[in-house]
Every structure is written in structure tokens, then in C-alpha cells.
Amino acid sequence: MALLVEKTTSGREYKVKDMSQADFGRLEIELAEVEMPGLMSCRTEFGPTQPFKGARITGSLHMTIQTAVLIETLTALGAEVRWCSCNIFSTQDHAAAAIARDSAAVFAWKGETLQEYWWCTERALDWGPDGGPDLIVDDGGDATLLIHEGVKAEEEYEKTGKVPDPSSTDNAEFQIVLTIIRDGLKTDPKKYNRMKERLVGVSEETTTGVKRLYQMQASGTLLFPAINVNDSVTKSKFDNLYGCRHSLPDGLMRATDVMIAGKVAVVCGYGDVGKGCAAALKQAGARVIVTEIDPICALQALMEGLQVLTLEDVVSEADIFVTTTGNKDIIMVDHMKKMKNNAIVCNIGHFDNEIDMQGLETYPGVKRITIKPQTDRWVFPETNSGIIVLAEGRLMNLGCATGHPSFVMSCSFTNQVIAQLELWKEKSTGKYKKEVYVLPKHLDEKVAALHLGKLGAKLTKLSKDQADYISVPIEGPYKPPHYRY
Amino acid sequence: MALLVEKTTSGREYKVKDMSQADFGRLEIELAEVEMPGLMSCRTEFGPTQPFKGARITGSLHMTIQTAVLIETLTALGAEVRWCSCNIFSTQDHAAAAIARDSAAVFAWKGETLQEYWWCTERALDWGPDGGPDLIVDDGGDATLLIHEGVKAEEEYEKTGKVPDPSSTDNAEFQIVLTIIRDGLKTDPKKYNRMKERLVGVSEETTTGVKRLYQMQASGTLLFPAINVNDSVTKSKFDNLYGCRHSLPDGLMRATDVMIAGKVAVVCGYGDVGKGCAAALKQAGARVIVTEIDPICALQALMEGLQVLTLEDVVSEADIFVTTTGNKDIIMVDHMKKMKNNAIVCNIGHFDNEIDMQGLETYPGVKRITIKPQTDRWVFPETNSGIIVLAEGRLMNLGCATGHPSFVMSCSFTNQVIAQLELWKEKSTGKYKKEVYVLPKHLDEKVAALHLGKLGAKLTKLSKDQADYISVPIEGPYKPPHYRY
Amino acid sequence: MALLVEKTTSGREYKVKDMSQADFGRLEIELAEVEMPGLMSCRTEFGPTQPFKGARITGSLHMTIQTAVLIETLTALGAEVRWCSCNIFSTQDHAAAAIARDSAAVFAWKGETLQEYWWCTERALDWGPDGGPDLIVDDGGDATLLIHEGVKAEEEYEKTGKVPDPSSTDNAEFQIVLTIIRDGLKTDPKKYNRMKERLVGVSEETTTGVKRLYQMQASGTLLFPAINVNDSVTKSKFDNLYGCRHSLPDGLMRATDVMIAGKVAVVCGYGDVGKGCAAALKQAGARVIVTEIDPICALQALMEGLQVLTLEDVVSEADIFVTTTGNKDIIMVDHMKKMKNNAIVCNIGHFDNEIDMQGLETYPGVKRITIKPQTDRWVFPETNSGIIVLAEGRLMNLGCATGHPSFVMSCSFTNQVIAQLELWKEKSTGKYKKEVYVLPKHLDEKVAALHLGKLGAKLTKLSKDQADYISVPIEGPYKPPHYRY
Amino acid sequence: MALLVEKTTSGREYKVKDMSQADFGRLEIELAEVEMPGLMSCRTEFGPTQPFKGARITGSLHMTIQTAVLIETLTALGAEVRWCSCNIFSTQDHAAAAIARDSAAVFAWKGETLQEYWWCTERALDWGPDGGPDLIVDDGGDATLLIHEGVKAEEEYEKTGKVPDPSSTDNAEFQIVLTIIRDGLKTDPKKYNRMKERLVGVSEETTTGVKRLYQMQASGTLLFPAINVNDSVTKSKFDNLYGCRHSLPDGLMRATDVMIAGKVAVVCGYGDVGKGCAAALKQAGARVIVTEIDPICALQALMEGLQVLTLEDVVSEADIFVTTTGNKDIIMVDHMKKMKNNAIVCNIGHFDNEIDMQGLETYPGVKRITIKPQTDRWVFPETNSGIIVLAEGRLMNLGCATGHPSFVMSCSFTNQVIAQLELWKEKSTGKYKKEVYVLPKHLDEKVAALHLGKLGAKLTKLSKDQADYISVPIEGPYKPPHYRY
DSSP, rough: OOOOOOOTTTOOEEEOOOOGEEEEHHHHHHHHHHHHHHHHHHHHHHHHGGGTTTTTEEESSSOOOOHHHHHHHHHEEEEEEEEEOSTTOOOOOOHHHHHHHHEEEEEEOTOHHHHHHOOOOOOOOOTTTTTSSSSSEEEHHHHHHHHHHHHHHHHHHHOOOOOOOEEEEEEEOHHHHHHHHHHHHHHHHHHHHHHHHHHOOOEOOOOOHHHHHHHHHHHHHOSOOOEEEETTHHHHTTTIIIHHHHHEEEEEEEHHHOOOOOEEEEOOOOOOHHHHHHHHHHHHHEEEEEOOHHHHHHHHHHHHHEEOOOOHHTTTOOOEEEOOOSSSSOOOOHHHSOOTTTTEEEOOSSSSBBBBBBHTTTTTTTTEEEETTTTEEOOOOOTEEEEEGGGOOOOOOOHHOOOHHHHHHHHHHHHHHHHHHHHTTTTOOOOSOEEEOOOOOHHHHHHHHHGGGGTOOOOOOOOOHHHHHHHOOTTTTOTTTOOOO | OOOEEOOOTTEEEEEOOOGHHHHHHHHHHHHHHHHHHHHHHHHHHHGGOOTTTTTTTEHHHHHHHHHHHHHHHHTTTOOOOEEEETTTTTTOHHHHHHHHHHHHHEOOOOOOOOHHHHHHHHHHHHHOTTOOOOOEEEESSSSHHHHHHHHHHHHHHHHHEEEOOGOOOOOHHHHHHHHHHHHHHHHHHTTHHHHHOOEEEEEEEEEHHHHHHHHHHHHHHHOSSSEOOOSSSHHHHIIIIIHHHHHHHHHHHHHOOOOOOOEEEEEOOOOOOHHHHHHHHHHHEEEEEOOOOHHHHHHHHTTTTEOOOOHHHHHHOSSEEOOOOSSSSBBBBBHHHSSSSTTEEEOOOOSSTTTHHHHTTTTTEEEEEEEETTEEEEEEEOOEEEEEGGGSSSSHHHTTTTSOOHHHHHHHHHHHHHHHHHHHTTTTEEEEEESSSSSHHHHHHHHHHHHHHGOOOOOOOOOOHHHHTTTOOSSSSSSSSTOOO | OOOEEEEEOOOOOOSSSSSGHHHHHHHHHHHHHOOOOOHHHHHHHHHGTTTTTOOOOESOOOOOOHHHHHHHHHHTTOOOOEEEEESTTOOHEEEEEEEHHHHHHHEETOOOOOHHHHHHHHHHHHHTTTTTEEEEEEEESSSHHHHHHHHHHHHHHHHOOOOOGGGGOOOOOOOOOHHHHHHHHHOOTTTHHHHHHHOEEEEESHHHHHHHHHHHHHTTTTOEEEEEETHHHHTTTTTIIIIHHHHHHHHHHHHHHHOOOOOOEEEEOOOOOHHHHHHHHHHHHHHEEEEEEOHHHHHHHHHHHOOOOHHHHHHOOOOOOOOOOSSSBBBHHHHHHTOOOOOOEEEOOOSSSTTHHHHHHHHHTTTEEEETTTEEEOOTTOOOOEEEEGGSSSSSHHHHHHSOHHHHHHHHHHHHHHHHHHHHHHTTTTTTTSSSSSOOOHHHHHHHTTGGEEEEEEOOOOOHHHHHTOOTTSSSSSTTTTTOO | OOOOOEOOOOOOEEESOGGGGGGHHHHHHHHHHHHHHHHHHHHHGGGGGGGTTTOEEESSSOHHHEEEEEHHHHHHHHEEEEOSSTTTTTOOOHHHHHHHHSSSSSEETOOOOOOHHHHHHHHHHHOTTTTOOOOEEEEESSHHHHHHHHHHHHHHHHOOOOOOGGGGGOOOOHHHHHHHHHHHHHOOTHHHHHHHHHOOEEEOHHHHHHHHHHHHHHHOOOOEEEEEEEESSHHHTIIIIHHHHHHHHHHHHHHHHOOOOOOOEEOOOOOOHHHHHHHHHHHHTOEEEEEEEEHHHEEEEHHOOOEEEEEEHTTTTOOOEEEEEESOOBBBBHHHHHHHHHHEEEEEESGGGGGGEEEEETOOOOOOEETTTTTTEEEOTTTOEEEEEGOOOOOSHTTOOOOOHHHHHHHHHHHHHHHHHHHTTTTTTSOSSSEOOOOOOOHHHHHHTTTTTTTTTTOOOOOHHHHHHTTOTTTTTSSSSOOOO
């Protein structure tokens, strides 16, 4: 795909797979709106006052139908938006087309190369000569990373004249990042610094990105305020848990049509994502075995009737392997060699290094047979036995299915909108330093409340007397900050 | 699509959507083989003796990947095969292509018109001038129906010279059947009688087809022996139950991406199919309400914590409606008008008359918006509110997803192979009269046994003493015929 | 306990543990009545016409609160009743007291010796000089057995003058039966023959008793008609399944207070009882392993995510062992020796020979420590490690808890009442031969229907058109006889 | 029961129901030890160094078998112990007897009056003339309350000579507290001050007690350091959740034998306790409806398929009502009047004011029929319809069953031991101020780790590389403090 920016008749930039899918995307966006009451309530509540008037928002987050409703909520509140995906396989091309045609600048398609991926990210951040975005919606932290690395390189370049050396790393993806920055330095050695100057803050969607932010906060290198959306209760305890409970089997079924009942499934990691996956697999009739490093999570798994073993104990007996750890090197090529013929290996946790894709790809004599896009059978020469890897080791629910369903994403994305509003409202008050913040509990509770009506729920109201008895305001927040839900 | 039969280089007839998908079909067939241990065991056990040598088998059964493995098991045992689908939406085109190219005459594609559907059925039954098939694998009974109606018409024609009058019925589909027979009569007034003469028997896959067979047996009009595969325990208690538990959510997710958790779902009917659907929806986090006519099934639903109400009680509150009754007129257009906006209506039980599609299609002012194939939004003029109908009211797991998964279909289809073997072996012994039979329990147990190894199970063996104590043979069968499992 | 019959002031015979518990029993009977809508409906429907007027009914069935409601339904319909329990541990003494005081002749207490047990059975059958009961309600077939053995002995005695020789068997319990018969012969050599003459029929409650009846039918030795209540759908698919799902954990908790979550539980047998037990244990958070001889049931277990192994595979790893097979010699003392310290061993299936109690009791050096009645720790001398055996190997839900709950027993017992009514109504029509019958489906459906209102359910009604379409009467029965539910 | 302290032959004080039950208690304690690996590990690890040498510990916590193992762990580590229960119905008399005979001073029996209850509390705190305990293990905060109220009264008395006036409150229980303090003031006006001086700290078991502590901390009135054991993950996410999931159905079944399947159950509150209760009821086959004030918890309930309504919506339809809120005035007498006949009302959350027992008891014309201890039927005069109240509105799992099972209490109590050790070790370092603390995460993880082996689990170990990648130590702790599990 030639990397040329295109323009709509109204002059908005984009690069998507197929603009003719815009109508189909629009139909599905309209369906999703009915399932996303939190976002639609934001439009009703905030739309009239146009709080984002004048704000430029860049998003790096899976360009799906649900994200389309998020983007159009941001624009409905007055923002200008540029968007890219945060995963090479997660874009839904019809969603990208509809948004590109109707609402925002989009640079995203399903099946980007890594090279293309970072080109898209750069496009989304590039608002022209007078700097970058005012706000970033980030997922996994790649947009944030690019700015931080860019600024670091520009400072080094200013001080020493040295440019980044892609060969200094053997991480193929990071080589690309350094190349982009190096190439940019030549034409504009202040670009990322101008971005940094303008930026009001970022709101980050996931565990992985949040972890990076806390590391930067700890090392004092964070360049702008960040709101940790991931750790809103209505995000991490909903999207991670209930989202994966829905989308793991969805991805498995679309990719392989395999019967889950009767199978032995190994879930690596029993955090929120792992809990959702294990629940889904158990309910579908699999026998689930969990691997864990954390004794507390391990004990939770046991209390649900799940066996807790190491991967080595079960590698040759299980039928389905799912990684959810957010760590690297979980399933190595040596594990894969020992698996049963047609064992399914997939990742719903984190980057593609959770599964040793590099080890697999470079295994001597290994044969890759693509059943269909995102579903590959890898055959080992010694045994002539194969395993099935989904989404090339990347997030399988996005690569093989359509990601989390609208309703649960409405919870997550309503947090995003509220976080963005908060950053923008306080842009000049100094309320937010170059640190990582979580949303206050009353906003978290508000997000939940916006989603109850759609499901027909009726809340009980505290009496004054009862509220006093447990020392909470009648209208909440109802729980102490450490409450675990 | 022009209805012209094509031929492979080897001269085998076919009509499929796209022969270029054959390679893809082959890859998926190979995956499915690993999941279908019962069929593969049949190949190992019976292949060497070629028991079907000389047998012509016609199948009318969803032309999916799983069916492809069934077909190639039949051919591996020596049969010649012609095939059509038993549902206009259920064909997987890559499966059809692979089989047409490699193994059998196939007449099937996804999205046939009713006209095309019956043309395919006729093609599958037509083995040339010297009669039809020796054996039929039927699903829903359409192939059986065509022969019975054909014979009836030929007899009437011989006696009275009268040909069938399509305008004598207002069932649009039956008009087509009568037309085909009428037109055939002119060129060959003995065609169906020759088929009848040659036919050794039929094995029938589903409740609906079986019901028709028992009605014909009761009225004395059944023309050949029939084996009721549906009521093998390893069919009805597995495919109907566990198959639907898998494929209902699969179809819902592929068609609509709707989050099931939190929704109110109505399952009409709590037989095996309804039990599987209700279990799947409950496990995915829906609140499930069952409608039932049978007090025993209703009490079973209650014991599982499901509410039992009438459709009228809940029609305006529920989000998802699934029909599983095998009856007609379950969800009428008057119900649909009262539903919430974007309520999902689908059928996994039976023909498309389970949902009042005709009432919907002819409703004054109704608007149909096709989101994507098999997913239509129908908007009522009074409310401007829409409902989403899947697979045009036909079986949604086949129309919107890929049907039941391979493993459970291996159980069903191993019963089919055994039934076909039995009919063929006894073709001249008179063992089977023009009646409906079920397979003996030891064969049912054998089918199950063939599927245990794949799942790592180990059976316990009775001692002689224990077998005597409970009065069963050591090797089974272990249960009396009336045992309900 | 001295075996002397006592009499109420009204002259009715009884032998119970403690008459002062009658008030407590009455209170619990009144609670149970609210939970037993089927029986209460029988009182309303049939009470006015007193259909059992003149009928003597003997029952041999666990003398619990629920049975008390059954007994008082029989008396409310006009019957005279004598009762014993069918298990030495299952009597609830307050229930026995209330019935003895208010309604029927009762011979039952918790913790009978085997000697006492058979004395009670004989008392319940003894209606004085002019023969035995008109009808028997049997559970496990002991009352039926005693009459059959008695008649056999009387015939032998008449022919040859020989009396039964208790030493001819090494089954301790059967020795007692023979002794009773032998001793009776001397005083009244025609007693059991007179019973046989009078008897109209028996209705049998459980699998075990039904199996005996079918064996007698097969061998032509059945002396009177029998109705197999066990195989009513509303019995075997409710009481066996949902009853055990309730009462297994109840028994475990009352006997041992053990936390079920996290434990490894082995369920031997996956019939209806095993299915209920496995479901209960899984839901409580145990990891459940099933042992099975029948491949179909084994495959069902696998589809629910349960592992299927042999007892030998898991005997040293599991924490809880439950037998549900209805066979003998399932858990032998050699298994028990290999178990973990404080592994729990219990039986909810059948007689106490399902667990090798004799092997355990006679194991050299074994030590029995009674924690509390029905909860014994048995310590092996080699390991000084103990296992915990519940209810001395007999039905643990009756020995350690209170048996099945009222609601599900109302289903079973409504079948009993209907069966008794049917036998009595047809006593002189010859409708029932000396064979085993099941109740017709419309009565089965009626039993279910009587239980729906209590749970707030509303049934859907078929239209005439729909009923015709599926060829059933509008009012049912709705299913063919072979339907498995 | 006359309130006289008794003494063992060794001179230790006690007051229990029946010392002859000590042997039975000992047997059950020995069984429990096998189920409490965390406590037994503490004995192994710390026993040899006798860290509690010289420490006096007073406990106010349900005097059950599990608590007996806790007490004997404290004494095994060198402590002297005095104990009372924190609930008038929760004592298991055989546990109390065994401990009183063998290990510690116990003042507790099942069925104390409120007067007796506070007498027991005072006895447990009274270590003789030279002050009170060094450490307190508290549950619900009553021991802590008594000291705080005592100190307050003594200060007031010293300043003004005024003694507490029991008639100043209309809370009957608090009147008793004030009376005790008033009466004590006369003989020893410095008693509670001396206690305060000596006290090193308290570790508190439950939400209710913790809430009181935080209130005292906030108002600056907390007199000594407190460790909040309740909010250890291995406490609140285990005992509250999995403990109640076990003991709620246990209590229901022992008290009422009611069949849970098919019933409509209302769970008021969906915190950890409510989640456990709802899961148990749902799994047992009830249809569960949740009431909530907190929109986040409400949304969690919905995601699990539970309906969320207000109590008013369902009061006349439900069969079982459970309060888990930790608040007061949840089910009022006006609600109870509208309930179905024999609806079951019980509390597993908090004090007996969660249910309006006072309103019920004083309702004009209401009749109380005690079925058995802790199970009362209350009949309203207007309707002659009754409801069944368990445990007189107090914690039903302790009043009607035996509380949480040993294994989960081992988690909670290991936290207690560790908290007590920590307080005692730091008694003179000033590490703990007069504030409320939670245990550090590595200790929380250690508690979990001590419980894995018993359940056969194997943990995965991080590599150095992986640990660095996610920035945690190889040996943990693995999660940030805000992690919710």
C-alpha cells in the first residue's frame, strides 16, 4: 500500500483501505450508538456547550466501530480529531472509512506492516507546522512513546548533534521508531518539542500503557499530565473482564470454529483479562488450567475450581493456550514444539512478545500455512505436527474478531471522554502536574450510572439516616478508594 | 446465477459459487478432520473393506466443512456421492468448492433462492437414466419429500392424467416443489417411481425430518425404510444441545457484535436446542426467560433458575429473542412491533415460519435495511423503531456463523455413517421394513466411545461381578432403552 | 431399644424414638406443605371423593418430613397407612413422632440396627390376621423383597417342609431376612401367601428397586403389578438430579463443614444422581473428576468441562469421593488406604456396598473414631492417616442431612399418589398384570403442571393450528415416549 | 444462666455451656487443623521462637472451631489468651469447651442474652488489677468500643463526676454498655484508662469494625493503633466472598431445608458478601434479584445476569431475602407484611438492625412460632400469613450453621496472626501510631502462598528478565496497591 495521504472533498486527510465501505460502517455505527448509552449521554449532556471547541485531539486506539462512536462523541463536543490504530490488525476498515468520510482524519487499516503502523501514528500526531495535538487518547502508549522518544532525540541532537541509531537495538519495531525520528530530525529538529509544548495531557486506556506511564513518572521523565483510565473501576473491572469474557470465544470461533466444550484450555495469567477468559472457557465447557506467578490470583483461580499448574506441566496435553499476562516470553517456541497437533495458541493480553513469535518464525524448517488471514498453522519439521497461531501472536479478539462489544466499550470510552474533558477544562489551572492520575470515584460511579438504564436496572436510594450511619453522602461516592469491587 | 451444471476435468458434475475457494476449503477440511475422531475412525475401521462399493448416496444436508468430512468418509468407504444443502443460507462456499473439485458432485451455494434450492435438490437426486440414489442422507426431509410427492404425482398422473397444480397451495415453497414435479412429469413420468424402486433407505438428521417420517409411517405412506439418526443419544443430546450452546452465541456475535452480558434474552422452547441456547446465554451473562408449552420442560427451566413466562409478558422488555420450538408462528409481526428498538430476533429451531417473516415482509410501510448479508434491520413506520432479524428468519447459526463445530458434528455424522452402513448391509435381508428405526444402543455407545480419546478421557471397566450385579454385559450396552441421559 | 410395639390413645400402633418431638415434627410438616404443591393439590382434587376409602397402604420409604406429607395425603384421600423407613439412618424422628401421634402407624427411628430395620418392615406389613396391605409404596424394594422371599419360603415349606437356612448366605443382612421368615413360618405358614393374595400392587420409588422389579418380571417371578415411579420424568429427572444437587452439599456441610471450593472431588457415576452431584460440587468451586463405564455419560461429563478418569488415576490426589453408581464395590478398602489424610468418602447412590464398608471394618488394625453420629474417621495403622466416611457408607444425604428438599419430593410423591390411585382404581379391571408399568405421559406432565404455579411460571398455550402442525393435542401430551428431556 | 466465672483445675477462668463437649470439640479442631494450612504454617515457622512470650491477647470473635485453631496458634506462639464471641448466636459450644479446658480463658455460649454478651466481653478484657490485654483481636469492634466508651466515661467522670446515663439512648444494646461502664466506674474509675495504657493495638476482622475505626481515626479519637485485617485481599476477597458463598446456602438448608432451585431470591447489597451470596443462590438454581445503591456494583450484578431492582419492586414475589449491606433498616416490618407466606428473611451482613427486628417484634398482634432455635415463623394478624426469620435477624451463617468453613478462615486468621505479630514486634518502635493500617502486600501474598500447597497448586516463577520487564521483584509483591483483584 503506497503511503500517500488522501483527502476528502472537504479537504480532511485520511488513509484507509476502502472508502466504499463507509456506508456499511455508518450502519454499524448507528447500531453501536444504541449500545453505547454512556457516550450518547455525554453528547446530550455536553454537546450544547461545545466544551472541546478549539481542542485538537489525536487518538491512537483500535479503529473499530466502537471507537468511531467515541470519535464522533469527541467531535460532537467540539473537538477536531486525528486518529490511528494502536494495533496493526485491529482496524475495522468500514469503521475507518465512515469516520474518514464523515468526521475525522483517520490513518488506519487492517493488516498494516509495522512500517505502515508507525507512519500512521506519525500522521495522526502531525497537525501541521504549529505543533501537535492538545490532547492524546492513547492505548498502549505508542503515541506517547513516539513523542517521548522524539523529544529525547531532539535534545540529544541539539546537545551533541547525534541522531538516533536504529541499529543500536535489536528490537525490530523500535528500529522503525528510531528511523522515523532520525529521518524527521533532518527536516524539523523541533517537531516533538513543539508537540510537547502544546500538549495538555494524555488519557491512557490500558494496563500496558499505564505501566509505562508510571515508570516515566517514577523516573521523572514524564513530559505531560496523564490520566490513567485503565484503573477506573468501570474500565478495568468491566472492559478487561467482561469484554474478554465476550471476545475471547468470539475470536476463537471466528478463527477456528473449534468446539470449546470438552477441550483442555490453559489461561496464562489470572488478572482481570485472565479471569474473563477463564470464565468464558469454563462456561463453554472447557476444562481450564491457569498459570500464575501471584499467589493471591492463583488462590482465586482455585476457589473457582480451576487447576493451577505451570505451563510445563500441561503443555503437551492442552488444546487451547491463551496468554493474558501483560508480560513477555510466556509461551516459547520450545513449548510450542511439545504441543498436540493443532493446539491453538493465542494472545489477548499484550504485545506479540507474550508469545515467542520471533522464535517461531525463525525456527529452522518451520512451515507456515495460512488458513485464512490471522489464522496460521505452523508445522514443525521434526514431528510434522502443527499448531495454530491466531492474529500472528497479537491481540486475537481484535485480530480475529471485532474486539470488545459496544456496551462494555461504552463504559471504557465514557471514562475517556470524561478524562479528556477534565484535562482540557483544567489545562491552565495547574491542577494536573506531569504525573499520572486516576479519575475520582464519583466520576467512576457516574459512568456506571449512565449504563444502568439501558439494562433496565433500578437503583435503591439511601435515606439520610442510612447515609449517615455508614458515613457516605446520599449521592455517593459510596466506597473508600481502596475498595476492590 | 444461471442454473447450469458444470463439470470438473474428471467429468463430475457440480454447481458451486466459486471454485477458486477449493484450496481454502481443503485447509479447513484438514483442520476439521482432527476434530472429527468418529468419522476418521470409521475411515480406519471400514475403509479397507470398501463396504459402500457400488453404492450411490445422495445427501441433502448443510454443505459445510463438517459435512465435507462426512462426504469424504462416505467416499473413503467406497460410495459415490451427490450432494445439496438443506438450507438456502447454510452452505460454506469453500467447503462446497473443495468437495466439488476433489470428491463428489455438489450443487450448493450460500444464498440460494428457493427456486435454486429445489433445483439443487433435484440435481443431487438425479443419477441419470437408471434411477436415483441407493441411499439418502437427509436433513429436514426435503429430499425424502420430493420423492414422496413425485411418486404421488406420478401415480395420480398414471391413473387420471392429472398433473400437480402449483396454484392449489398458497405455500410459496410448495408451489415450487409442485412445479418441478409437474415439469418433470412431461418428460419422464416414471422418474420418481424409479427412484423409489432403487432406494434402499434414508437416514434422517433432525427432529423436523423425523417428525415427517413418523407421520408418513403412521399414515402408511412411507415408501422406504428410514433410520432416525436424530434420536440417537449421541445426536440429539449432543448436537442439538452442545452444538447450539456453541453456535448460538457465535451467530449472535458474528451478526451483531452485541454484548450478551446484561441483556434480557427470551428463548422460546426449552427442548434440547432451547436448553443449549439458554445455557449459552445465561453463561454469557444474560438474564434468560423461557417460554414453553410443556410443563415438564418448563419445570426444568425453573430448576435452572430461569424465569418461565409467555412471550406477551416480556415482548417489550427483552433484547434478544431466539426461537427453538420446531413449531410455527412463534414470533409474529405483532410481537415484533412491540419490541424495543434494535431488539434481535432469530431462529435456531426450524424453518423460517417459526418467525413470522411473511407478516414482517408484507407489513405496510415496513423498511428493510440490510446491515450486511443475513443481518437486516426492519423499521416499522409507526414508531420508526427497528428490530434486527438474523438470517432472514432461517437457522441463524448456519446463516450467520458456520453451524455447529466439528467435534459435535462428528458425533452426529458418525451416526449417519453407521446408519448408512446398516441400511446398505441389510439391503436385501428384509431386516428393515418401510418403517422408522433408531440405531441400537450399542452403536450409540460406540459413537460416544470413538470421541473419548480425543478429549483425554479414560473409561472405567466393569468387573464381571459388577456387571452381573446390575445385569448388563461387561461391554455394554449399559442402559435400558428408556434411559434419558 | 426394646422391640415392643406401642399404642396411641386411639389404639394405633407405633414404635418411634421420642414421641415428645411430635409438636416439632408438626411444625416442620406444616412448613413442608407450603413447599409441596403437588401433594396439596391432590388433597384438594381427590380428598372430597375419598378414593382410598377401605384401602390399606404399607409404605417402606425414608420416614422424613416430606414423607409425612405424603402419608397424610394418602390418609386425606381415605387410606389407612402403616409405615417404616427403607434406610436405617434416614428417619427424622420428629417426623415419625408427628405421624405416629396424628395419622398412621409408624415403625421407624434414626439409627436402627439391621435387626431392628427388618422388624420395622415386618411390622409395617403386618395388618393382622386377615392379610397384609392392599397397596405398597416401596423404595429400594425391601418390602417387596420380604413378601417375595416369604412366599418362596412358604411354598418350599409346603412342598418339602424345609425352612430357610440363614447360614446359606454370607450376606449379613440377608441372613436376617431369612431368619425372620424362618421364625414366622413356625407360627403362620401362610402369612406371606395371604399378603400376596390381597395385594393389588406396588409403586416403586428408586432405580435400585425398579431394577429388581424388572429382573423379577424377566424371570417371571413377579407376584403382583408394579408401577415404576422412578422413571416418570418428573421423578428421575428431578428428584435424582435436582434433589441430589441440593442435598449432596447439604450433607457434606452438615457432616464435615469442609470448604468445597478449591477441592478435588471425584464423582463415581454420571447418571442423573451423578450429574446432580457433579453440578453441585462444580458450582461450589470444586474441581470435579468423573468416573464412568458408559461412554455416552462420559462424553456428557466432558461436554460440561469435567475430567473423566478412573478411580485409580486420582485416588491419591482427591479430597472428596462420592459414589452415585447404583453398583457395588466402587470404592474398595485398597482405594481408601491410598487416599489423602482426611479425604471424605461418601455414598449417595445406593446401598452401603457401593463403598467397601466390610473391607474397611475388617481391615487389620484400622481404628474408627466417631466425630459425631454418621461422621467417622477411620485411621489406617500403616500410615496413621485417616479418611472420613459419612453415614457408615449409606446414603449420606439422608444420614447426614435431611434428604431431598420438600419441593422436589413433591414431584416424586405426587407420582406416588397418582400411581397408588391408578392401581387402586383398576384393582379389579385386570388392566395391570404382574408386570412393571410406567405412568402415562399425560400424568407425568400433570405432575409438573401442579408445581409451576408455586414458582410463578406461566405456560404458553398452543393454538389449534400449531398443535396440528406438530401433531400433538392442544392439552398434551407434548412429547413422544422416547423423548429424553 | 447464672453469670459466675468457673475455673479449670489449672485455675484458668471460663464460662461455657457444657464442658462435657470438650472431647467432641477437640476432634473437630483436629479436623479443622488439616484444613487450615496457613495457621499451621505459622505454628511451624514461628512456634520455636515464641514471639508472643509475655503477650496477653483478648479476642472478641465468633467462638467457633476455626477460631479455636486461631487461639491455639496464638498460644503455640507464646501468648496468653482470653476470649469471647462477638455475636450472641455464633458460639459453637463444643469448640468453646475444648478451648476452655485446654488452652485459653473462654466466656461464650450459643444463645447469650445481650446482657450476657457484654458480661462475656468484659470478662475477656479483664486481666486483673494490672490492666487489660496487650493486644486485641476484634470482630465488629465491640471490644474496642467498650474500651473507648469506658475511657470516655472515666474522663467525664474525672472531670465532672457525672456517670453515664443508660436512659440517654433508646438503643437497648447501648443501654447495656453504658450500664456496665457506669457500674464499673463506682468500683474502679481508672479501669479502662489502665487498659488503654497497656494496649499495644488491635487487629480488626470485619468491614463494620473497620468502618468504626476509620471514623475514630478521622475524628481523632482512636486510642491505639489498629490493623485493618478486613481489607487484606486474602481476607475481604476470600472470606467475605467465598466464605459466604459456602455458608449462606448451608445456613438456609440447616434452618429451613428449603429447596433453593426455582425460587426467587433477593440479595440486598452486592459487595463481596453479596457477590458470594448471589453466586451461591444462582448456582443452586434460584433466580436472583439484587438491590444496590452503588451504580458500579449494580452494573457488576447486571454483567452476571442478575436483575437489579428495588426491594419494593419485588417484595411480594420473592421467596428468600438476604441482607448483605452492612447498613441498617434494609428490610422493614412494612416490607415483611407484604411478603409471601413463608418467605425467608435473613441477614448475613452485619448487625441485627439490617432487618427491622424491633419493628417486627413490636408489631401489634404479631405471633412468633419457634420452629427450632434460630428459625422462627412470625405470623401477621391481618393476613394470618407468616414469614420465617433466621437467627433472630443476626448473622444467619453463624446462627443457623457453623459459619465460614475452615479453609477460608485460615486465610483470614493467618492475616490476624501476622497482624498481631507485627503489632507486638513493633510495640516500642513507634512504627504504628494511633491510626488504621493495612498489612503490606507482600504479607498478603504470603498468606495466599501458604494456602496453595493444600490445594495442589503450582506457581509459575518469573525469570529475572520478565520481572524487570514488568518492574516487579521476582519474589513479589506483584501488584500495585490499588490493584483490585
